[in-house]
Amino acid sequence: MSRAFLSVENLSVNFPTSDGIVRATDDLSYTLERGQTLGIVGESGSGKSVSSSAILGLHRNTNAHVSGAIWFGGTNLLALSDDEMRERRGKEVAMIFQDPLSALHPYYRVGDQISEAHLAHNRVSKRAARARTIEMLARVGIPQPDRRVDDYPHQFSGGMRQRVMIAMALINDPVLLIADEPTTALDVTVQAQILDLLQDLQKEFDTALIMITHDLGVIAEIADDVLVMYAGRAVEYGSARALLSQPAMPYTWGLIQSIPDVSRSVDLPLRPIPGNPPSLLNQPAGCPFYARCDYSKFVADNRCATELPELAPASYGHLKRCHLKEELSVYDTQLAVVETGAN
Amino acid sequence: MIAFAIRRILVGIVLLLAMVLVVFVLFFAAGNPARDVCGKYCTPQKLANITQVYGYDKPITYQFGQFVKGLAVGRDYPVDDKYREALQKSNPSLVIHCDAPCLGYSLRSAITVNDAIAKYAPVTISIAVYAFIIWIVFGVLFGVIAAVFKGKWLDRVIVGVTLVVYALPTFFVGTFLLQFIAIRWKLFPYPRYVSIADGGVFNWLIGLTLPAMTLALFYMAAYVRITRAFVLESLSEDYIRTARAKGLTERVVLFKHGLRAALTPLLSMAGLDFAALLAGAVITEAVFSYQGLGLLAVISNRNSDLPILIGLVIVAGAAVLAANIIVDILYAFVDPRVRLS
Numbered sequence: 001m002s003r004a005f006l007s008v009e010n011l012s013v014n015f016p017t018s019d020g021i022v023r024a025t026d027d028l029s030y031t032l033e034r035g036q037t038l039g040i041v042g043e044s045g046s047g048k049s050v051s052s053s054a055i056l057g058l059h060r061n062t063n064a065h066v067s068g069a070i071w072f073g074g075t076n077l078l079a080l081s082d083d084e085m086r087e088r089r090g091k092e093v094a095m096i097f098q099d100p101l102s103a104l105h106p107y108y109r110v111g112d113q114i115s116e117a118h119l120a121h122n123r124v125s126k127r128a129a130r131a132r133t134i135e136m137l138a139r140v141g142i143p144q145p146d147r148r149v150d151d152y153p154h155q156f157s158g159g160m161r162q163r164v165m166i167a168m169a170l171i172n173d174p175v176l177l178i179a180d181e182p183t184t185a186l187d188v189t190v191q192a193q194i195l196d197l198l199q200d201l202q203k204e205f206d207t208a209l210i211m212i213t214h215d216l217g218v219i220a221e222i223a224d225d226v227l228v229m230y231a232g233r234a235v236e237y238g239s240a241r242a243l244l245s246q247p248a249m250p251y252t253w254g255l256i257q258s259i260p261d262v263s264r265s266v267d268l269p270l271r272p273i274p275g276n277p278p279s280l281l282n283q284p285a286g287c288p289f290y291a292r293c294d295y296s297k298f299v300a301d302n303r304c305a306t307e308l309p310e311l312a313p314a315s316y317g318h319l320k321r322c323h324l325k326e327e328l329s330v331y332d333t334q335l336a337v338v339e340t341g342a343n
Numbered sequence: 344m345i346a347f348a349i350r351r352i353l354v355g356i357v358l359l360l361a362m363v364l365v366v367f368v369l370f371f372a373a374g375n376p377a378r379d380v381c382g383k384y385c386t387p388q389k390l391a392n393i394t395q396v397y398g399y400d401k402p403i404t405y406q407f408g409q410f411v412k413g414l415a416v417g418r419d420y421p422v423d424d425k426y427r428e429a430l431q432k433s434n435p436s437l438v439i440h441c442d443a444p445c446l447g448y449s450l451r452s453a454i455t456v457n458d459a460i461a462k463y464a465p466v467t468i469s470i471a472v473y474a475f476i477i478w479i480v481f482g483v484l485f486g487v488i489a490a491v492f493k494g495k496w497l498d499r500v501i502v503g504v505t506l507v508v509y510a511l512p513t514f515f516v517g518t519f520l521l522q523f524i525a526i527r528w529k530l531f532p533y534p535r536y537v538s539i540a541d542g543g544v545f546n547w548l549i550g551l552t553l554p555a556m557t558l559a560l561f562y563m564a565a566y567v568r569i570t571r572a573f574v575l576e577s578l579s580e581d582y583i584r585t586a587r588a589k590g591l592t593e594r595v596v597l598f599k600h601g602l603r604a605a606l607t608p609l610l611s612m613a614g615l616d617f618a619a620l621l622a623g624a625v626i627t628e629a630v631f632s633y634q635g636l637g638l639l640a641v642i643s644n645r646n647s648d649l650p651i652l653i654g655l656v657i658v659a660g661a662a663v664l665a666a667n668i669i670v671d672i673l674y675a676f677v678d679p680r681v682r683l684s
């Protein structure tokens with residue numbers, strides 16, 4: 001069996017702390033092909049950033065324990081030496097980080113920070129790298145790039161900084177791009193521009209894209225596949241169409257219900273998921289969502305409290321981690337909302 | 344940028360004048376300095392004469408004005424114009440000119456405050472600068488090493504040693520270096536201040552080493568810990584993760600991205616601590632019996648030599664202010680966010 005372009009297999013990331021082991025990512029598996037987009041959604045703290053940074057090997061300099069395998073272009077990234085991993089970072093695999101404010105170095109000019117990424121992987125002159133940087137700044141829609149290239153990060157607005165991050169990530173034409181909530185800090189119009197930009201660039205370079213977001217609207221717009229994460233685990237995973245039209249477990253329903261969406265019908269009130277995710281320290285036996293789930297009473301023998309559900313196929317052709325029987329998935333009506341959002 | 348520097352300097356001058364005023368008022372509360380030199384057989388007539396000749400009978404506002412004028416353009420002593428002109432004819436060597444910035448005249452020691460300070464300052468400044476260099480170089484070096492090897496044995500050793508050193512009083516370190524390293528074990532020549540003019544640069548440095556080490560050790564220990572904390576903080580910043588994600592080598596990540604942000608705030612701290620270091624030099628000078636400003640302060644205090652004490656306070660204040668201004672301007676140079684705002 002040939003592997004997918006990117007195949008994350010049984011990935012776990014644990015942080016040993018003085019209070020115990022934090023299981024930030026637990027037994028996570030997914031695949032992604034070139035030119036495709038995987039959306040990862042989940043509440044804050046569900047392990048989206050931690051699991052994705054593992055692909056770049058960013059846990060290598062920390063005390064984190066990473067296990068499993070990340071197959072990418074025929075090699076297991078987790079088995080590479082630090083130097084081999086470093087050669088791929090920023091070249092084949094690039095990442096746009098969550099907070100463009102703190103992700104840029106305050107003391108260096110943005111142009112120098114971008115061209116540094118180019119110089120790290122290409123034998124070119126500084127002049128050539130600078131020219132390439134200006135070209136990239138123009139590509140990501142920064143006006144007067146030949147002037148702005150010498151500015152410092154604090155002279156850019158939030159949206160512009162995010163564009164700078166994108167230019168930096170794309171300067172070496174990576175084949176895999178991880179965008180960690182690239183639009184969260186931005187207002188709606190800028191958000192839409194950035195998404196368009198990412199999609200254009202993806203098309204041009206046939207890049208595989210992992211889009212991390214809280215926003216199911218973004219997922220509906222650009223994702224081919226969706227991975228829903230909860231407490232470090234995948235709880236639902238499949239094609240965006242199937243998953244968004246027929247979500248199969250209560251946590252995903254909750255996520256869908258909690259998006260403010262002007263197009264949603266009036267009789268479906270906006271309802272945030274009550275309660276908080278469990279601590280990633282001593283995770284309870286049973287389903288991690290049990291404490292917040294309104295549907296566990298429909299499951300026999302109190303299994304939700306005692307037994308962790310498997311990630312198993314739901315009848316709609318995608319995977320779900322839930323004991324609930326299909327016929328109890330009564331939410332079909334309101335899911336039309338998301339579908340309309342998608343079109 | 345230049346406007347910023349000028350503004351900063353002007354504010355500094357105003358602050359300095361305010362400080363001079365406060366010191367001046369305190370000085371007045373301490374009594375008439377003429378009494379100190381009136382001597383054993385002081386008659387009211389003689390006292391009144393001295394008081395008048397040196398201008399201590401004038402209102403405080405007038406005296407303050409004269410003092411500030413002296414700071415700006417210099418002054419001649421005795422200050423009473425008629426008396427001085429007469430003296431100029433009869434005995435010109437008794438008329439003393441004090442160049443700007445004139446800090447006053449000590450009747451007691453028959454010397455201008457400027458000359459007194461100029462005589463004792465080189466020792467103190469030499470020790471302080473030497474100590475500053477030791478402390479910054481080794482403090483930052485060990486701090487960075489500890490941060491890079493955080494949690495490893497090297498880090499533990501460095502942190503442990505600095506904890507101990509940090510707790511040692513300066514006079515103890517000084518006495519130890521003097522009694523054991525220099526006298527008992529003879530690992531180092533007996534510390535003696537030799538000016539560059541007398542013994543050349545090498546002997547000058549040798550003479551300064553033990554006092555400078557005494558003074559530097561405490562600050563060095565503090566800076567190891569501060570540097571370590573700053574570097575660790577900087578290395579946990581998001582932009583470090585960005586630097587790694589670009590595929591930069593660990594060396595570039597640490598030295599270019601990590602240290603730049605960690606050492607910049609250290610700059611401002613070091614500037615301010617240098618001013619305080621001048622004060623710390625007093626104890627060190629006492630331990631090694633060096634003739635520095637510390638000794639001058641002790642002698643002047645014993646003699647109630649108020650003009651010199653005032654001069655010392657003003658010089659110390661000016662040093663702190665100057666350090667502040669220099670640090671602010673340097674900071675604006677290294678941090679683009681300050682420079683461009």
Ligand SMILES: Nc1ncnc2c1ncn2[C@@H]1O[C@H](COP(=O)(O)OP(=O)(O)OP(=O)(O)O)[C@@H](O)[C@H]1O
Pocket residue numbers: 015017022024042043044045046047048049050051062098280
């Ligand atoms: N170095 C670390 N040591 C201990 N715990 C950590 C560490 N890094 C992350 N975690 C924990 O791992 C969990 C997952 O974090 P992660 O940043 O992946 O969340 P996220 O899904 O990206 O959330 P958000 O939407 O807020 O970005 C969090 O509970 C976090 O506290």
Ligand SMILES: [Mg+2]
Pocket residue numbers: 048049050098180
């Ligand atoms: Mg995150």
